[in-house]
Amino acid sequence: MAHITRALAGACAVTALSVPALAETLTIATVNNGDMIRMQRMTAPFTEANPDIELDWVTLEENILRERVTTDIATRGGQYDVLTIGNYEVPIWANQDWLLPLSDLPDYDSEDLLPPVRDALSVDGTLYAVPFYAESAMVMYRTDLAEAAGVTISDSPTWAEIRAAAEAMTNKDEEVYGICLRGKPGWGENMAFLTAMANSYGARWFDPDWQPQFDSEEWNATLTDYLDMMTSYGPPGASSNGFNENLSLFQQGKCGIWIDATIAASFVTDPENSTVADSVGFAQFPNKEGVDNHGNWLWSWSLAIPATSDAPEAAKTFVAWATSKAYTEAVAEADGWRNAPAGTRASLYENAEYQEAAPFAEMTLNAIESANTQKASVQDIPYTGGQFVAIPEFQGIGTSVGQQFSAALAGQMSAEDALAGAQSNVTREMTRAGYISR
Template identity: 40%
Template sequence: MTFHAGLRTLALQSCLVASAGLGFTTLAYSETTLTVALAANPQMQTAAKLIGNFEQKYPDIKVRFQTLPENQLRPAVLKDVATKSGQYDVVMIGAYEVPLWAQKGWIVDLDSYAKADTAWNQGDLLKPIRNLVSYKDHLYATPFYGSSSFMFYRKDLFAKAGLTMPANPTWDQIAQFAAKLDNKSASVSGICLRGVPGWGQNLASLTTVINTYGGRWFDEKWQPALSSPESKAAITFYVNLLREHGQPDAAKDGWQECLQLFSQGHAAMWYDDTVFAGPVLDQAAPGLRENIGFAMAPVKATKASGWLWAWGLSIPSTSRNRDAAWKLIAWLTSPEYIKLAGQKAGWGQVPPGSRTSTYQIPEYKKAVQAFGDLTLASINAADPLHPTVKPVPYTGVQYVDIPEFEQIGDFSSQQIAGAISGQMSVDQAIAASEKKTKDIMEDAGYLK
């Protein structure tokens, strides 16, 4: 499931050459430079490498990327659009931000562009992902990729231990497997999970566990519910699983570290974003690639528990180069780009989960035969409108789609990391998180 200083928009540059004594001018040179903020995820780094193909197609448009880790990109982009600084022409934002920013008028309604651009083919977008980047049925971002979450596991280690990974495992089974596969002497942890603070880091994984345990962030009246029996059980389970059978210093690790650890053979299992299936196979240590398997996200009281996410490309309302910006974001999220990424960077680097047509490309189908269908199944099984067992007043699977959640989530994630590292107990982490959450919700007017 992760947003800068120095980004600026360069205005349209033109050079008018006057013909001496003739009293007229001619346009000699015209160029638009777009400044783009991207998250430092593997598929997005591929996009930066391939941008020369776009500039060849549109020689009057130049692109300047600034690629940053998610935890840096998010606050910087938020600051720019909220203060209307106008430093960007294109920003990469997540499903969490799209409806909130659209409601505030911070990003451009793209419906007219999308409908006019028949080659872009809006109807080809996967419906769950299209919904994530829309507000009131209007498109406000073009989806770069869509994803859910599932289990990665080592088939060879399972076979050696006489274990079988079910197609739909439970978290209880995963904990049992982790205990049997944990081999500290061989530098292999039973499981790798996100532990580093961040509402899009450890809380993304943990919230899906809370959901499937039947827990909630809030009850129907917006009262904080992390201390409910179901939520507390889920948090305790997650923290204990990491402390007992997770990777060393887990509170410092996010998806980047888990991707490296698992692909290099230092973890028997890994629960994370489906988007990393291609990169983990591409980066696998010698002899490991053929031993990597995949399974649906673990459950407990729900039928499914994978998250639902999309990274999208939006145009800030302050951009002066909207037409050029549309050309860029349409190209980066087009069937044309997806085929180019596969041909130039490898089919494992193709942005997944955004278009139906992607899964009809023969080369891609062959490359993702181990996880392609599972990715689509995970995306379609996620339900952001009904994320847990009991009713909730919010939407979102691995987050709560209210403006206050960024502050709530970041604070709470720090407490969870403290419990993972042993600096505090789970009870202390929950108590501190609930107190902070209640204060924020009271200040925002949710509670009376």
């Protein structure tokens, strides 16, 4: 019997050796924008090189993604192995020990990352997320419409210049709207844009004592001008339009001016998807005359690994690949250099092929490098952040204010009522959170 037992054992051992190890499945939560969808399409080389790693994608609209990953990581739910998050979440979550450090990624050139982007994703010099792409904000406009209307948009425009151009370009009979701006409520949707616009008007969210400032002249001018431009020259239903909706409108030739993330430049100049690809000009984010602040923001959609992942090494292998120079080159080979993930690596902006293919490259780099996230307002402030306030409470208060302002855009309340509601709600929440003494 012993030899039979040994023979069976040997057979089992041979069988075990012939069966590959069970693959680890990475559940990846990501946003439904063009670059991240392209990443899903580009993963065949990764899975071929790593047959022991399977990828399960959860692709969500921006507001929903933020809600779900925040809930999961705060409750230690462990639903995801890779998170798509931004430089707002990274320092807050890293300080809670919710994210794994990423300074030991295999074959990863972190020194090639643009310093503002690398610093925004680091805590005490340690990376806690790696950027898939990074962005600031700028003006994109139809050069053909501007020429036909007899208007010029300078490289560094004022809001008065933008308003005049939007008026001249509007032709509602032909469904061409002079300006398209975010209206969909959310701290990272309409409030990303409106906070940047407010900064360019000299406004601020809080004074040094954390008192909300929505009752200021600067915020009143910001919201009043925004609503006036959008109701006079913007598309119908604008209170439901975020980044993706405005991108579609611009690509269809329905917007004269769109002011949004620099990452959109590759999409509006893509001849396969944009009907106006050959007629797009670029300019800096506007400022209000007399205010030395163009309101540039800094954002990166980045990949991070929650501390609850049960496949951390596989996750590190994936995020290193997806944000590598090799991935950028693969995108360039498949879709052209214009579509390479922008805003993250110095080597991209030193690449002559990219510079030739991407007429927006220099302006994008300048916008990113000039974004001042340490002091976003010309007034004294107690917070950091560009188009957001870098405190945990901002997700809640930012969305609350965004709902007020979106309702005003939809005609449900006046600018004065929206600002009064924002002042009251934010004061209450900041008092409850202990920033303001009772």
